[in-house]
Structure formats: structure tokens, C-alpha cells
Amino acid sequence: MSEENKEEEEQELAEMDIIDQEHEVGVIKKGDYLIHILIQEARNLRMKGSDTVDAILEISSLGKKKYTTVKEDIGPNASVHWGEHIFFEPKALKPRDIQNGRILIKILDQQMFKNAVVGTYEMDLSYIYFQEKHAVFNQWIGISNPNTENFNEITGYLKISASVIGQGDEQIPLTDDYGLDRTDKEVMLLPPSISVQYYQLKFRLLKAQNLPKMDTFGSCDAFVKVKYLGKTIKTSVVTQKKDQVFWGQEIWVPVHYPLVSSRLVMSVYDSDTANDDIVGSMSFELHNILKEARRNQEFPWYWKDIYGSPTDVSGKHTNEMNSVPEYASHWRGRILMQVVCEKENKPEMKLSHISDEVINEARDKFDNWRYEVKAEVCQGICLPGDEKYKVKIKIGELEMETKKPKKRTNGFCYWNHRFEEKIYECPYRSLETMADVIVYLMDGDDPICYYRCKASEFSNPNADMRWVALINDKSVGQVSESHKAGMISFRLSIHDQTNNGDVDWDFVPAWSMDLSDDPDKYPIRCHIYQCKELPASDDNGTSDPYIKVWSPFEPKDSQKEIVSTEIVHDNNNPIFYETVQTFFYSVDIDWAPPVVLDIFDHDSGAFDSDDFIGRATINLQDAAVSQGDEVPRPRWHPVKLGFTEDEPEMGQILVSFSVLDPGYQFSQSLYDIVLRPTCEEYEITINVLGLRDLESPGILPIRKAFIKFILRSLLPPSRAHAIENIQTQPSATGANPTISTVIKFTIYLPSDPLYCPSLTCGVYDYIFKGVSQPLVGNFVIPIGDLQHLQEDLFQKEDQNTLRIIKSLDQLINRAGTVKAQLEEEKNEGEIEAQREEEVQQEEMYRNDMKQRMELGVEKSISPREELKEEIVSADDIELGLQDRIREAISKEDAPSVAENQNALNIVKNNDEEKEDVADIKGRLQKIIDYKEAKKQRTKHKRLEALRKMTKMMKNIGKNVVYPTYHFDDRLKIHREDPPPSKDVFLAVGYDPKFDSKQKHYRRFYEDELENIKEVIPNSPFQSFPVMRGQSRGLSKGFFWKRDTDEAGQATTIKQVGEFKGIVSVINKDREEGFNVVKETRITILKQSLNDLSQKLFQEDFDFDYNTIVTAEGKETFRAKLKQLGCDNLQIERHFTQMNCQAELARLMMIRTNCLVRIYILDADELPPKDSGGSVDPYLKLKLNGEVISDRDNYKESNHNPDIYKMFEFMSEFPGCSSLKIQMWDYDLAFGDDFIGETVVDLEDRFFSPEWQSIKNKPIEYRQLYHKSTKVSQGVIKCWIEILPSESNVKEHIPWNISPRPNTDFVIRLVIWETKDIKTMDWEGTSDIYCRAFFIANDKDKRTDTHYRSMDGKGSFNYRMLFNVQNPSQYQRLNLQVWDADLFSGNDFIADASLNLALPIEDATLTDKPIHLNKKYYESFLKEYMGGQELKYHDDDSFWVDMKNREGEEGGKMRVQITVAPKEYHETNKNAEARTEPNHSPYLPPPVGRIKFSWNPWTMLNQCVAPDVRNKILCAICIILCILIIILLLPTIISNVITGLIF
16 A cells, blocks of 8 residues: 555544534434424435436434425526425334434435435434434435435535434434625535535345244345435345245445444245245444544454344334344344445445355355353242243254253243253354343243353353343243343353363352252341332322332231331331341352332222332342341442342332341340431421412312421431321412411431432422311422432532632732732833734633633623732533633634543544554654644644634623624615624614614523523422323323333323422521631621721722612622622622521512513524424513413414514512513414423522623523423423512613514516527427526516527616615526427526525615625635636626526526515516516517518528528438439439440
């Protein structure tokens, strides 16, 4: 290989490494998903054998197909716009569904009988989901046709955006980018600086072995099928003989790198006359294949295993196993294959035969390898039943099966069966390529449960005994629930005899010990303390849990207390403090089975059985275990539904264990054990604000809700009877009762944070004067967590006070020095000092700007900012702001620490693969050089960005920025200066004139404000959801399907309200100490502020600290801190937080009437609700029983409606605080459909000091949700203001948020003439006409026809008028030239497109017509044309270069374009074509057109081209000559004959 090629290879490898370093965002979860594809624009669509395309898009995903509208007669150089939203809403997906799912986009040419494929593009759903924000935005993709020979031939470009959103993910608007920001630069769906590389993958399938017998006569007619890029390829059908199938074929698959669709699945089928039966599947990761091929350049033959479901079963689970081999339960054979990867400019997709030479290379793979296999099965626990189960171990075709168990009882089987050494002769060359080990639990001959893992895990001859969790085989269906599958212990060793020789198993400790028919019996005590967050099993939202320790025997009724705890009623966080004693069987303590604690819900009904809640499976090696009577300190362990690790956690249990050796007994009686942690007296105060948004459990509305605090839930059952529960009085009415009361009590609680009791509370309704008190729902207050959280807050508050005092001391000490230094710098003013300051500017901005931003407070640059550089710590900086400023400074920074670490990881990984060190260093150097070059390229951009940031400094800390204007000499208007960063601010409103002051830019957050810590650090109240329903003990439904939880169990749990209040848990002794320290620190802090004021201004710091709780006091305090230069220390916030609890308690008792203003800008990502895939949305708002509906102003067929309206409500605080903003779908004939809603807690905002301190509220993105799914149903952009009525509301004039109205324009297009147009008819002429349109199928226009053009020239002098609006989604004018035919379809000749966005925008600003004349083009338009050159014929008209379908020169069209405002056009009307009024410009009749004449020669000259005319004349002459000869021939013959005779 030449040095140049070698360097190219190294660069490609470095690019692959860079791609591999990209971070994946998010974790794929189970649940509902929303797949959204925005089809924006297509260009350069080319269809072989067709001049134009009637384009329609077919989008497929997860078995569903949807189509766009048809765009007709699209030329190969035209640009066509769709702007259509496609939605898929799959329900209850598993993570593997997303991992294996794809989006297939096909562009079709619509034809009469069957649509033809223009091109396809495929991407994995997981690729999109792992992108930032789970979406790709405004990306151009190159489509190609896999049915053609040349796969990499681009047949068009498509611009799309796509998102894949799951439960809990936030929607991000997918909108067209249009206007002046759009360019013609095609950003492909590839990482930057990565070139596209095409590869040909050849999957060589030589032969298969051991395929299952699928037919009645014990044979298998096998073939392999693969589907990729929408095309299916099958091998030939071969009947299996002697367990062998020989194909000798290879499947060619074209791929390009980087990949967006990485997974390929091949399936093996048995051919049948009716329906083909699937045998199993194989999966391939194309990314790994390409990467390995590029590194090693070798393509070994290997055996690929086939996996699927058992034979003779069917159903949904069977199909899943057969299509996703990773989840299959059975080995179904293997295929000898080779995967060849070749770099190819023109890869293909086809089936081919393997050459004899290649087949000969694989001959050595036919030989078998020898492995020694040693296995032992010990015991099983928690098995599905009491049957005499057997265990089968299967590795490929090797099988080993135990006998019936030696001991069996209560789901326990003891086999202790050691198999004789097996010699496994197979073609696998290593354990890494060997078939998976599958362990089956056999009920007779049926494998009902299984465990599957890699054979390479069993390479150790001295194998340990391992406990594994079985999976119930759902395709078999005998064990329906996963928690009943059980666990077994076994050991297995697989030794490579061919490479490593024999093993003397007698000298291997694991296999030399004797087997015992009777296992040892180990006594064990389980010290059970408590559980938390258990799922509800009763319809009231609680459970009556008790814990049963699994035991290998079923106790009699008299022994039930031995293995079960007591029942704790109505509590999902039960406290037990009990010890349960049982035993377990084991040959050795190291092989002890896990302790299984089953949690049940007690049901007392005569026909009810106890419901299974969950299970804690605890290995003794991971638990707190003591030897003897000692009770160890417990540990928390997860509660799950079954045994496997990938199951979701459904609660926790606190437990420890004591174990004795066999034959020993505990010396301490079980009943003498007291589990009681050290407790201290605590005072619990609950300031109850009220209940919100309660839902009635019956048909009657909520009347008078009250709360019952179950104090007994804080204590174990043995002590709970000593205290009484407390309840509030049923006084306030309605679904939002404001209770405003205080509950206070003292109780002994554990001082150790390990023990975290929770207080269970019930919400009841008071109906018919208390005769009926139905339960509304329950909520839980985590008393234990609050207890230790408040102590931590005391400590953090103290540390923060000390930090501020220390910083103030530094300011005091340096105040004089800095003052003198500032004066000196002011007087110097030297240029050299300024340069030095510029060098240090970047670092200063990075640190300084982070300190100067405090939301809602405008800050100027103080001369004392230098002190802030050294005082402010990183803890005081909001991380979100830091990232935003860093991004504003430069989006392309130097290599970061993370990037360097990734580079080191490459070296580490390569070292593990034992690659050459020099190659590793070379590849690493390539990456470093790549990043260094990137840094150098952007260095000048960063300096420019810093200059811009200097101007942006005045915007830091502001939520509202007003635009500024400058005078544009070119257009003679005032043009707006560059706006603030669009990543931080949104434009709101518009200025009719430059001095109107109606438009502003407002800061926005792409999340709800309650989630933005820099805006609302914490909720002023503690809120706990009121829940009702159950998720255990329910069937999944027969006629309708119930919702399921994360564990797959049917659930009816829903939130039916919310409790709001303030809960404090105080240890009196510690509180007194904290208060003394707090008062001391505050005194020192106030003195430090006074000392700093004396140092700077020689006066005391005059401020009344009692007024800091008011808005005016906060403003005054901030201003004084700013004068001292210490406003960055957040002293005001610190004082506010220290007084927050007391102030809140005071404000809760005061009723305040307020005006609530809601500003709604727009909504995005609304899913379709109509049968046609559209939505007609409108807005509805609800607050305190008042409803505002905007139904009359619904937006027809709009997924992203603009609203831009302000709504007002009057409300009282505290009181009903839930503002519901809803979107509905308008239906004329039937009822309107609910789209989704977002709920804003106004009470939290009103009582939040941080939110109240914000002068201008920022915009927030709020997700819409529907009760039928947890997936976001769209996004609303809004901001909210709350104005107390006692304030002068008139001073708060509503913001004008009306958007700039659409401006109507008329595009005056004049098509003068064409030239150099290709002739299309046989007679050497063309009947030319021109077509123009903005959006295909939407008011396209055409000229009259210039018949019989012979020299490519056509004269038209034809005016077209197009009505357009600005802003508009599409402002590109498409021009086409056609040849008209009478008896056949018109022939496409050539086309072109022009982007008119800039002249339309200029016409909008000036409100004057814009002529695309030579002066306008040369002075401004030229640089915006993206390289497209206009050649002017005169000052007003220009030639447009046309391209034919091959992209070659197709002629020229001379046009003249004017963009005229609608009003201007109405006052200066001109008509289309050449009709009157005909002016601006005047259009004379066309020249060179055909004229009728009675002279045939004249008509021939006009209808036929000279070359053809000459040919016709020559033909006529020849015919005449022939006729003359024919006429003279008899005379000539007679003369000849006469001459011969005479």
C-alpha cells in the first residue's frame, strides 16, 4: 500500500474513532412513544426514464405506513416544498422495539398502476432517540434507489426533521427554517468534517447445519431472506440432507459510512406451498463490521448461530423471538459464512454465487474442534410448582439433562447431579464464537423456563457454582408470570481440548469434591425493619402488606408466624421491626441460595386471595450478615416483581440477616429480639395550606374534603396503638379547599438517617353532614427524609453565611487598594495596556459574566468587578448560564478535557486489542492533528465572537431587550440592528415604525419554569400527590386493556389531587443550638456590610432588614449592595431564604386578590386528531371555575398554530391555583377532541420570592399531556404575570404581542424569451411553453406556446402574477420549459429555481416595489444567491440558466421580476399575459411565431427545420427519379431488345 493510501486509511480510522466518541443522550424506556417526521423540501429528484416526477412520500415505521400529498410535474432541478407533519403514536413499546425499529422514507413517482421508486432512505429509531433533544433538525438527506445497479447514485435530496419522544421526554418544536436565515448550503445528515464512504458488504452463505425439521416428513426446505432499505433478497431454496444445507451464495448489501441504520437481520425460512415457516434469525451490527474490517483487513470464515422460538408454537411472543434473536429461547442451527467488506464507489444490492476458489478457502472450516464439557446442577428455589422438574443444558446440538430431583417440596428441587465429561465436537474455533449456553427447566418434555448466556463465560475449569434467574418462556405459555419462573444453581466448564490439551478433572477442586444426596440445613434469621414506596394493591391506593420469607417447606397454620411478618394495614411504607426465622438447604455456605422475601397484600374477603406485591432477592454476599445472635446494621435492598436484574425497582426493603452453621441453634429466643433503633423526640409541624384539584371518587362532586393524618403509620404495629390519629375539620368546600390550619405533635423518631419513616395521610369527603365519608385518595409525607433534610439545610445555611462573611472581609481589606488602582488605570490609557486587556478578555468574560447575571435584575459593569473575580466561587454560578455563555462565545472550542480523555480511551481500547503501539500513536496523532486544525480554523471566529459579546454584556441579566435601529442607505429605511442571541431570546411583537417601541426580545427557557433552578430554585411549599387506585391484584382486562406500569402489571393508579403545605421536623435540642449560631452569624454579616460601607463611603450601611420581605425592600437592598460592589454575592437571596419559612407562614393567612395575565405565543408539535391526519386546534383556559374558550378562532389543519393572544383572570391567593391551558381539536359534526393540557401552579409562583423578584417574566415552553398517555402531546410557549389588585394595575400596561401581519405581495414575472432550448420532436422543432410556480400544484402558471421553434428560441413576452405573503414557508420560484405534444404527454425539457426571500423581505421593510434589476443584483442580491449567477441582458431582465434531467445545460430563459406590495399593485395594476392594462413593462406581441399561409412552401418552411426540410426535398427528388425511371423503363427495355434483334 502506498504512503498516500496508508495515510488515507489512517484518516478514515481516526474519523471513525471521532464518531464513536459521540455521546448518546437518554436511555430507552418502556412505554408509549411519539414519532414525528416533518417533511420539508425536496430538490433534484431524478427518475430514470422519466423527465419529471409526480412525487409522493411513503413513510413507514413499526409496521405502519403514511403518505404525503402528491406534487406533480417536478423537474430534476426544481425545488418542491411539502411542510407536512407525519406522526406515529405506538403504544406500550418495549426498549427492544425502539432499538430494532426504523423509519423508512420512500420518494415515489405516482403512476397509474404502480408507483415507481425514486429513492429511499432508512434510519434507526434509536439513532434519532440518542441525538441531542431526541431529534434531528433541518437535515438534508441524499436518497438513492437500491433497485438500481449504482447504489450510491444520488437520485434526489430531501430535507427533514424528525424526533422520537418517549414517556418523560420533552417535545422540541420541529418547524421549517425559512426567511433570510435559510441558505442553499446542503447540510447532510452526517457529522461535520466526515466524508461519505461507500462500502460493498458481501454476506457469503456457504452452508447450514442442524436446522430443525420443519416439515411433516422431517425435512427443511431452507432459504435465507434479508430486508434492507425496503428491498428484499432471498437465497435459493435448498432441502436439508444429512443435517446439511448447501447454498454457496452471497448477498450483496450496499452501505455508506457514517451509518444511520446500523442493524441488519437475516431470517431463515422453511419454504412451504401455503406459507413459509420461519426457522430463526441472525442479527448483524453493520457499524462493528465496517470498523473491524477497516482495522484488520481480514475476512475470516465463521459459524453464525440461528436463534428463534420453540417448534410448533405460534403467537405474538413467538414472532418476537423469531425476529429478534437476542431474545430467543432456542438454538435453531448455524450457518458457515463470511462477511466481506470492500470499499466501492458503486455498491449494489443483489444475490450472487460464491466462486469455487472462495469455497475452497473455507474447506478447513468444515473440520470439527474438540471441547471438554463438565457440568453440574445443584438445586432450584421458587420454582413454578411442585412438579418433578428436570434441568437440561444445551450448547448448540450438545444436550445434557438431569434425572428427577432427589428432594422436592414447595417449589424446591434438589438435583445435585454431576454429568459425566462430554466431548463436544463442533466447528467452532473458540468459545467466543460458540453457540450460547441455554439452561432449561423441563416439565416433562416441555422447556417451560430458560436461562441464556455466552459460552465464553464458562472457560474456567475450576468453575464456581452460580445462581441464575430463569425466564418464563412466553411462547410456551405454561408459566405466565415472570416472578414464578424460579432460580437454579449450576456450574459449567468448557475446555478447548484442541488448543489446550486434556484436563484432569480429578485434580480440579470444583470437580473433585464428593456429591451429597442430602444437603445441609442452615438456620437463618431475617431481621425485617421496614419497606418504602411499595405499589398499591387495594383500590384506595394503599396495601395491607406482610412479608413471607420463602422457605423450602410449606408451614402448617400453627407455624405461620415463623416465616411471615404481621400485617400492616393501609400503608405502602410499612414498618415491621420483626425477626423471621427459617432455614435453607445448601452443600456449602458459599453456594447458599439467595434469600427471597415475598411481599403480599392481605385480602380478608371470603373469595379473595392475597395479592403478590413484589419480591426482594438478596444474595447473602451483598447483605448485612452476622454469624450468631448478633443483629447487624441493616441495608436497603430493591423490591422487584421477579428475579432478573433488568426489571424495574418497585420499592425497597430494609433488612439484615443472622446465619448459623448446620446443626447449631440460636441461643436467643426469637421473641426476645427487639429491633428498635435509637430514637429522639421530634416536633412535627404541618402548616396545611389546602388541597388542590381533587377528583371525586363517585358521581357527586367534592363537597367538604378533610385530611386524616395516620400518625400510627410512623410506628411499628406493636407500638402504634398507643397514639391517636389527627384530622382537619371539614369546612372549606369544593375541589380546591384552602384549609389554612396548623397540625403540631411530638413523637419519638429514629435519629439515624438509615431509618426513614413516612406519614400516611388520607383525604376524605364529608357528605350528607358526615353520614358518608368516602375516601378520595391517599398521600405520603416522607417524615424521615424531611427530618434529615432540614438539618442539612441548617448546616448549608451556616456555611453560606460564613462564605459571604469571608468574601466581605476580602472586599474590606482590598477596598482602598482597588480604588487607587482604578484611578491609576483611568489616567494611564495606554494602547499597550488595552492590548493586554484584550488578550485577557476571553477569560475575564467567562468568569465575569457568570457572576453578573441574576435573573430579572439589570446590572451595569461596576469598577469593582475586579474584586468579584477572586471572591465568587464556582458554587455561586448557575451551570445553565455557564453553558449558555460558553456557547455564545464559541460553538467550536478547543479540545476539551473530555475529548482528550476520549482520545486516551482509544489508546486503552486498542491496547486491549493488542494492536501495534506505533499504529495506536499514529491514529491518536491523527485525531489530535484534526482537532488542532479545527481549533486554528475557528480562532478568528472566536475573537469576533468576543467582540460581539462586549455588546451583549448589557443584555446579561435582562429578560427583556428592546431592538435598536440604524439607517440603511441602500434602502433608505431604518433597519434593525443584529438582535440578541436567538438561543436565549425570542422576538415578540413588531414595530410598525422604528420608534414604535412595541417589539421586544424576551428571554426563554425550553422547559417549565418550575424546572429551572435559576428562576425558581425551590417550591415555596411541599406538595404531595393524592393518589387513588391499585397496580396489583388486577386483570389486564378482556374487552378493553388496562394501562400497565413499568413492571407490566395492570394498573388503575392515578393522581386525584394534591396536598400543599409546609412540613417541618425539628429536634428541639438541636434547634436551639442552630438558632444561637444563626443569630451570631447574621450579626457579624450585618457588621461586615456596615464596615464595607464605612471603608468605601465613610458612612453606615443604612437599611431596615425587616423590610427585606417586601418587593420594595428587596429592590432597595439590591441597589445598596450594588453600590458596595458585592451584589454578586447573593446576599439578598440569602436573607430572603433565611426568613422564607416565617414569611410564608404569615402570607398563608392573608387573602390577596390578583389579576392573572397569560400571554400565549404559539403551540408546536400537536399530533393529528382527524382521520385525515390533520388537526384543527384552538385554545381553552380554565382557572377557578372560569373558562375562556377561543373556539371561534380555531386554526385549520395546523400542527404548529400561531396564537399570540393575552388572556386575563381574577384570582385569590391562597386559593384555587391550578391554571389549565388546554388545546382542543375543532370538529364541526362531532364533539371536539381533547389534545392535551398543561397545568401551572400559580400559587407556587405567587408565594415564590425568587419568581416575584423577576421584573419581566421569561417565556417558558410547557409540555401538553393527555391522560391516555405519558408522552408529550405538544408544546405551548407562554409567560404569566400575577398582579396584586392593590397595586396600580393600570401602570402595568399589557404587552403588545401581536405578530407582524402577513404582508401581501404580487410577484410580477415577465418571461421574455428562451434560447438554446433542445429540440424534442422528430422534425427538429419544439412547441415551447414555460411553466412557473412557487409550490407545486398550487396556482402554477404557464405561458402560451411558441410552436415549431427550430433554433431553440422562443418568444413569449408573457406576464405572470403570483400572490404571495411574507413571512411564508416557501419563497423559491421554479421555472420550467416544456415541449407541448398533441397526441402524447408533454415533454419536459429543462428547469431552474430562484430564491426570492431577500427581495420579498426588502419589499416588506420598504413597503415599495423591489425590481430585480442589474443595480440591485450587483449591489446586494448577488452574495445571497448561493453561487447562482444571473446574466443580465439589459438593466431590467436577466438570463436564467436551465438544466435538463441529467444536470446538463438545457438552455436559457430571459425573465424580469418585480416584487410589488399588494397596495402598490392595486393602484398600478397590470394584467397577465399581454392583456390590458399592459405596462411596467409594456409587452409587445411575440416575434418569430408561426403564421398561417396558403403557400405550402411557406408553411413547410415554418413547420419543419432546415435539416429536416432538406432531407424531405432530397427524398422527394429521389422519389421523382425513381418514378421517372419506372416510367421510362419499358421504353428502355424495348430499345435494348430491339437493338439486340436488329
